[in-house]
Amino acid sequence: MTELPDALRAALDAALARVPEARLAASVQRLMTAYRSGGALTAPALASAADVAAYAAYRMPATFAAVRAALQQATEAVPGWVPRTLCDVAGGTGAASWAAVAALPSLRSVTVLDQVGDALTFGRDLARASPDAALRDATWQRWRAGTEVPAADLVTISYLLGELSPTQQATVLGAAIAAGGAVAVVEPGTPDGYRRVLAARAALIEHGLAVVAPCPHQLACPLDGRDWCHFAARVPRSALHRRLKDAQLGWEDEKFAVVVALPGPAPTVPGRVLRHPRYRKGVVALELCTPAGTAAPVLVSKREGERYRAARDTGWGDTWPPA
Numbered sequence: 001m002t003e004l005p006d007a008l009r010a011a012l013d014a015a016l017a018r019v020p021e022a023r024l025a026a027s028v029q030r031l032m033t034a035y036r037s038g039g040a041l042t043a044p045a046l047a048s049a050a051d052v053a054a055y056a057a058y059r060m061p062a063t064f065a066a067v068r069a070a071l072q073q074a075t076e077a078v079p080g081w082v083p084r085t086l087c088d089v090a091g092g093t094g095a096a097s098w099a100a101v102a103a104l105p106s107l108r109s110v111t112v113l114d115q116v117g118d119a120l121t122f123g124r125d126l127a128r129a130s131p132d133a134a135l136r137d138a139t140w141q142r143w144r145a146g147t148e149v150p151a152a153d154l155v156t157i158s159y160l161l162g163e164l165s166p167t168q169q170a171t172v173l174g175a176a177i178a179a180g181g182a183v184a185v186v187e188p189g190t191p192d193g194y195r196r197v198l199a200a201r202a203a204l205i206e207h208g209l210a211v212v213a214p215c216p217h218q219l220a221c222p223l224d225g226r227d228w229c230h231f232a233a234r235v236p237r238s239a240l241h242r243r244l245k246d247a248q249l250g251w252e253d254e255k256f257a258v259v260v261a262l263p264g265p266a267p268t269v270p271g272r273v274l275r276h277p278r279y280r281k282g283v284v285a286l287e288l289c290t291p292a293g294t295a296a297p298v299l300v301s302k303r304e305g306e307r308y309r310a311a312r313d314t315g316w317g318d319t320w321p322p323a
């Protein structure tokens with residue numbers, strides 16, 4: 001379960017307490033409908049301060065968890081990676097920036113870009129509560145897709161591409177690549193989100209970046225055409241979150257698709273587990289993406305002792321074999 005950092009949870013609760021719950025609920029329902037309808041948006045979805053608060057209430061926990069998990073995959077693949085500057089493109093209320101400073105303590109400066117001034121204001125107020133100086137002192141700047149992205153060691157683009165036309169998606173990605181550092185793209189873990197991530201992955205490789213997560217190779221995705229690569233992060237739901245979404249469970253699984261690419265040579269990384277392992281009597285079956293660019297099941301039998309115990313502790317999204 002990935003919890004929001006305590007400082008963010010407290011700041012978010014305090015900010016949400018200032019907005020009538022009925023207004024939040026109405027905005028959540030409208031936003032959920034807008035996002036579910038898919039396709040490029042013709043007007044900003046976050047059309048008011050209440051929409052911004054509603055978005056923060058129902059999406060920041062999930063976005064934080066997904067980006068945190070995505071960046072963790074990257075830091076495990078490249079332990080010596082020490083980015084110092086972050087640019088969070090279309091960062092909205094800053095969930096990806098909170099995730100980045102949590103995953104990457106080397107970050108010293110954060111810039112959040114977005115078209116919606118109310119989102120930047122809301123995010124800046126939350127960030128002031130962060131114990132991390134880079135986030136507390138972040139720059140929050142109006143920005144439109146199609147314009148430049150400032151130089152940064154890491155550019156995050158989370159849950160943006162689905163709101164843009166294919167041409168805009170390519171333009172934003174080009175601007176992120178031109179920023180000169182690593183690029184992390186996170187999208188919903190749907191077939192469409194995966195397809196957008198696949199296009200981003202192709203562009204990143206074409207521009208000479210090395211994919212470090214989730215793929216253990218630079219070859220074509222072996223799932224293309226028969227499945228979609230995605231992962232899941234379990235997120236607790238607060239009582240308010242449950243009421244706003246009209247949900248019963250105390251948690252939700254945020255499914256996400258991701259690619260993270262760094263300048264420089266491709267690291268040697270182990271395979272990646274592509275779905276929940278299956279357990280049969282005395283056997284663990286791991287569906288793996290392998291460094292050879294194949295997707296293949298690996299069966300680990302109880303007779304293999306230590307290796308079997310390691311397989312039982314391995315989950316969806318982990319690497320295999322363990323270090």
Ligand SMILES: C[S@@+](CC[C@H](N)C(=O)[O-])C[C@H]1O[C@@H](n2cnc3c(N)ncnc32)[C@H](O)[C@@H]1O
Nearest residue numbers: 063090091092095114115116143144145158159
């Ligand atoms: C679904 S939200 C994601 C926000 C944030 N990245 C996160 O993961 O929590 C999409 C964000 O993209 C911004 N956005 C959408 N289209 C944009 C555009 N054409 N130019 C700049 N920002 C845009 C929206 O204002 C919104 O904040």
